Amino acid sequence: MFSSDTNIVNGEKFTFTQLRQMDISPQQLFDWYAPMDTIEDFIEENSEGLFFNCSRKNGNNWFGPQCQYRFANDGGFLKIIDRQYAMRTFNDFKSLSSTNGTCYPVMKNECQSIICLDWREIFDGKIDCTNGFDERHCHNLEMNECNNTNEYRCINGQCIDKEFYLDKQYDCMDMSDELYEQLLESDSMFLPDLQDRLCPLTWDRLYFQQMPVSTFILFTHVSLIYDNKMPKWICYNETLCPYLSMNEFNSFESHILNGSICRAFNVFNNKTYTDLKDVLKEFKRFVRSCSLPPNVQPSEECSMFPCDDKSKFLSYHRLSDGFEDCSNGEDERQNVTCSFNLPYYRYQCNQETKCIRKTLVFDGIDLSDADNNTDETDCSMDEWRCLTPYTKCDNTWHCLDGHDELGCKNSIPKSGFCTKQSHFYLDIVTGLPICLARSKAADGSIDCVGSTDERAFCRIKYKNNRMNRYRCRNSDICITPFQVCDCHQDCPENDDETLACIWINNGRKPFCDESKFRCRNGKYIECGEKICRCRSDSLYCSEGEHLLFCDLINLSLHPAFTMNELEKYSNVTKHRVLTMQQITDNVNTQQCNQGLHVRSASSSIRFYCLCSDHYYGDRCQYQRKRVSLILRPSITDSFDHQSSFKIVVLLVHQNTTIVSHNQFLYEPQFLCLPKYYLTLLYPINVSWSSSSLSSNYSVHIYSFTSQTLEKRSSWQFDVPFHFLPVNRIAKRLLIC
Template identity: 25%
Template sequence: MLPIKHLIFYFFILHLVRTSPQFNLHLTDWMNGNNNDDVVLQHNCLHFFHSFETSLSHQMISFCMSESPWKFDIKPNTLDQVFTFIELYKQNITSEQLYYWSIPIDIIENYQRYVNQLSIGDNTSSIMMMGTQLLYNCTSPRFGPQCQYSLDNYISTDVSLNEIINSYYVQPYESKILTCYIHLQCNRGLISVCLDWSEICDGRIDCDDGSDEEHCWIIMNNKCKDNEYRCNNGQCISKIFVNDSLDSFDCLDRSDGHQISSIYFQYNNTLPIFENEDIICSWREALTYSFLPRSVFTSSCMHQRHSLIAQAMFSYEPDFLSYDCFLALRCRFNIPLYDNSYCSDFCQNEECTEMIGQYCPTLFYFPSVPIAYGHVYFAYTIQHVINSTNTRLIPPEYICYNEQLCNEFQSNGTLLMFDGKICRHIQDFLPLVDINRGDWYFSYVRPIHAQLSHCNKIIHGNNSIVCNNSNMYQCMNSLKCIPLSYIGDGIRDCDYADDEEQTLIDTMCSIDQSMMFYKCETTNKCIHRNRIENGYCDCQLDEYGICDDENIELNKMKRKIRFSTICNNFVDLLPVIINGQHHTDETDCQFWPCNNTYTRCDGIWNCLNGADETDCESSLLKCPSYHHICVSPLTNQLMCLPIQKANDGIIDCLGGTDEPALCLIANDFNQQQKFLCKGNNISSCITPGYLCDDFVDCEHGDDENFCNSNSNMWDFVPNDPSNSDAQEFFYAYFYKTLFKPKSVESLLIESKNLDLNTKELRSSMISSNAHECNHGFPLRVWLDVNKNLSTITCLCPPSYYGTSCQYQNQRVSLTMQFNVSTKHEQTPFILIISLIDNSIEQIIHSYYQLSYLYIRDKYTKFNIYLLYANRPKDLTKQYSIHIDIYHLLTLNYQGSLLLPLKFPFLPVERISINVNIPPTDTIINTCNNHQCIHGECIYYMNDPTYTQFCRCKSGWSGRYCNISYICTCSLDSLCVGIGANNQSICLCPMNKFGSQCLLSNNVCQSNPCQNGGLCVSSDERSTSYYPYVCICSKGFSGNNCEISDTKIILSFHKDIVSPVRSLIYFDYIQVIHDSLPTQKKSSKIMCDNNTSVVVSWSHPFHIAFMKIPPFQYYLVIAQNIYHQSSVIIQTIEPLDRCGSINELFHPSIVQMPLIH
């Protein structure tokens, strides 16, 4: 019989397997041997993976402790089971079981090392000592090396760690304090307002000594390569990243995004991912787009920071105001940012006014700190305050400023000297100011920032170097110079406003190579790119109401002729002038049938009588042939209408759906079906968005009478039981024209935002501790589990640190996308991305391992945080990103890249690159540097200047591979370096994982890949939602290679000369309902003496063409229905050749405009 202890042990195992989620901590073997507080390492981490099946980006976030774990006095735990390694070994417990029991990864690897050593007969004293190491079997929900941690958010056994963290961040974080960047000493005049990382190099001095803008001229002068895009702030990114997403940005200042998405960007204060953390909302945006909720006080995207700064401005009690005066002013001004409940006991209205007259000086600043550019104040006289009848915030009487920093005013209004500053009446700046309006910020602060924007003076120490750069413009009659990106942006930066003169702006389009400016096609006018799609036509409307700088993507579509939309009763093509006449795709359509293959049963009335929509299937009502479904205006019920009554000028259906011509507008390029109000004229046609919105828009209420639920077209949920049949009809009727087919590009972007695995949000998981950890994640620490004593600490994301994650971290934010050659699309690679310095030790401050497989990760952008081992980073050192590339199956080295970090003064260095992975047969470019003592000299593959480095052998590190270390990696892995935590950096073979590659991923043991496919397990950093991915053999596809490709066997007629030893090309076209067709390509080499060719294709298609170089095209097949895994045998005949239009038509026809 088993001992009681072992029985308990087995019952515990059974309990864990059945009920417990996984909380495997990483980096629990953390030690800081030198006790140097400047050396900081993440430890006790939980990994969170942010990726969706439809997303183009992938990111792992490590939520870690950033404080010493020894600060917690953990008392002995007697409630949970404790076992030694030797006891686990005797019970045949595997490391895989420990993994599923939420044991920390470091402990599991230590146990596996112990098991490995015993298996080879190692009975040394050190191994015997290792067998005495304790392992705590934690009772759920506790976890950790001593079961000392738990998550308050964990309430159920059927949720994963990712779900718990996701649910926690469902509620946006509301800050009660400011998170701070403390690695730059900054006095901004407000003790309670610290510096934010986004305020460094944002083009405005925030620190009184200007240190926040001291080195920023370096990035202003930054030059980008030909294949790079220059962000407004001087950062360079790969051009392919420009406008590639609607909701994520690669430029810190978001200037690479679609202009409309950048303008209307709303900060999502939830998950601490790149999209939320590594962006700037420049204070300049508040001046450019006055209608948006941007702040002139900060460049942080967090709106709470604006409110907290405004509160601090009114909280600062200066020496020149007495305490009674200060409190009386706060109560009299009735500042809306504050809880002024104390005022009821101190003073109210007239009492406050009397106290101000008694205790305050004759002229004073309020608030007592600058409201703009470090030297602009609001000033008041006692008499102005006493005489004010405004019961809300009193408008300023004077605007005071430093005359040396602010000049060239048009007005010669009242001047007053006060405290060494020139003061003018507010009406001199804002003549139309509403002195009775109490909105302090929008009425006074933001307009004054705009009026005095040229008073923002940043004079650099070496001004000639800055201003002589091609990226800069020197203001007229001034020493001041500004970046070219400031020209024409709507903000006056130069004293004489010459930076906003149209003549200067027009010159920019001819010299600009950075896509910073846009040339209007209609007027040749040049505008700044921030004017594009800003809701106002800057290029001037043409005669058809089309604006070049608004709806650009739609305008591009309207310049493309699509055969399927010709003569469909909708104007889809912008007019072109032919022989003095305007022509569109709806010109000369009298001989074109409106009821055709492209229009039939697409839900849109392309024929005015709807002939193309009769006899189409509908779940709403079964009607006889040649009848339409519509809503009776008498009963609001569905009915069938004969086609003869459609388009006869008589309204028979509610909303005039049988008479669509009554609501059509000539030359309307944004046509959609409209709802005709009963009994009124044509002017009462309303758009579908007004239906069922609980507001009567039609005279007789017919836009609301048929509604059972108040759910308009924008938030309508089809097939809801509360909907009336009429609502369902109108939704189906209007939906097609509201959402007509769009470009493939826009469809890809929109599909990105869909979450295919939407789950019910578990709001009950939001703990009472949200969000005392600021952007971090709360962790309960059990100080004495026996006495139920605990405290809360915080696991911080990489962008923050501190006991409450209250400090902003210095970091590198790296985005990478990869390219491979066609023959390596099924080759898995592994990359090690390291942050290194230029010291002799060449310390690896942090690193990240990334697996890449093209067929899985084709469009993925990998977002990676790299942190410095020292806080703050050592500015005397030069830092770089070093990338090593290996073949995953063989672990063969492929080459290395170097990315120097050029702007060490920036708290966040944002790098976005596109990387070409070299072919596996690439010859490594070595060099002859004899200083590489225990390594070889290698040239970086991306550096044209032939920068070299020493690639060290296992067990050696340093710039010259002369520093030895003990490698702790498994024998079947590669030891590629040592980290700042003195732990080996191990490169694991396929299906192994762990920091020392001692753990096995056995998901591929069952060989789930069919037909000879290769199974590759998905590690924790891969983008796959599946535990493995199959690399299929040629001719097969599918998740498990279970699908045979379509096989096309082609032979050639004797009169067709087939090419020899050359490529022939194939184009496959898939027709998609309600969208543009997709096109994919493949190629095949023709061998000697071959008269046939076999092509495999794994994607759906309806039409296939073959091209024999140089310009011979043949139709291979046209099929209405795609049949998966079919075998198509075809002989290519001379008649299958697609003739050139020059062969088919008379030259006079060929020379006609394309629309003809």
């Protein structure tokens, strides 16, 4: 409750006594957007209460208990959110001057890391704490088995209801339950569970910024030291990297640096490299076995797949799942996976012994066997449709000939250059615009610059890199669209700077300025630190030529941190986050991380951060431990479909104490098989520390008829992995 001498300048102050004298009702307070706490106090006849009627002053809407807040920009609430998050998406690097990002706090000295960890870095299969504390319990996830009768096992070991598998909505936190190309046609920013997905945002950038000059560090203890882009030394912890200390390497000279063994790079790899990106890629592959603490041999009762170097023991679910986990990739070359009695979600390749995950089938990437039989070969279009409401006009070719992208309003160029049965592209010989008939796409003959009509090659060669999709002319090299027309030759024949740019240059001399982009009509776009190319949120060029070749990139919710960004960080002074007193009056929404930035009339620093449930702290910088729920209620035929139900969800400790709660109204007559996304929060002082790992938490759910509050059904689900910062529970609830 505010004191009566509260000074407010952006609204009108009333005492509860004054409101009653004016015959103001609780409904009127509600209509005036009064806080619910204020309305409840008013109903309880608290005579000492205050109500601040916020006004519109100087064209700005003031809000808050004391009318002390307003947004820096006017407009609808959704537009304000969209603007703030869009600024962060394209200014990640700049944001590090004012914030360290968000992280998951732990007990002091429990995790020894150069930066505070993002929750996604905990139990993710690689060491981030120098003492390995963040991965000590990861084997519990790896060995977990789901109920094959009614559950689907995500790649990360968590379980979801079987009904949610391949339903065109992501339910696994690692998104392994859906075809990777089938992103929903909605703004990813507003997906209800986006903050609960296993895709780090700025953590990699923060980590790289702390590295010494000319040093690339993995898993906190493995270092690649390079000079002028040439690899020189690999240093590692011998206990955590037994594979690198095998007899074949021990005979070579070694040195000790800060307690680590250092050997020359050519001891492990004598290839010649011209690009630092290729060096780092090979380095990451070679030291993959050092990503986990020393293995504890699994018990005889636990059947797991051992990598050749014995650095990892994997669940059999990880075999032929599309991701290399062993250092030599042997887990993806297993040809007898059908014999492992894995659940129904495996696809048998051409009636043979190899079974792969169904999410790899008809994903536009061939996984060939020795006889050239693939996961794409035996799938009829009726069984695995490439053209669906979710794939139509989403700027990605799901069909081999791209007919799912024909006749789209957002096609390039904007002027409707081609018919609805042909693609706009640049001729491979002249670089001039052509309209390519659908029948000539994916016919085995390259007709277009960048091999835009024959996309299979780059997708197969770089199946785990969704950016390298522009194929250089007469070459097996694939580069990213961002390397095209960037004033730097990346292709052997320089077609990325000549043929690819003829149409954009429109008869003028090539234009080379990394800070600007020239449209076909001669207009110049000032880019500065922003990315001009491949941004669909703003129409930079009237014909959309800034989007040329961008449809080659396979859709992804978040742009990956690419290795060519590494050189930016070697020359950056280690940043120091600004203190509250150092923040200027300039609006910088990055100061609030994942929260909303608002102006504050009552704060000395002139801004305030509004945090969502997932975060806390004055900058919304700390991540909450939580349970993320996806619930799908349904009713039996005994109920009238006009019925409605109140669903109450509780997080309970030791079956006695309610620590968090949520609720929603289920109305079957309005929604058919809806999904409800809820979050249950742990107390802030509960973390993944050793003291809380054995805590007994469970989720209790109760359904009541909304009219009479008669109890109908109840469910109880144990929270399976208490050591995880975020647990996912995805269940179907049948109300009886």
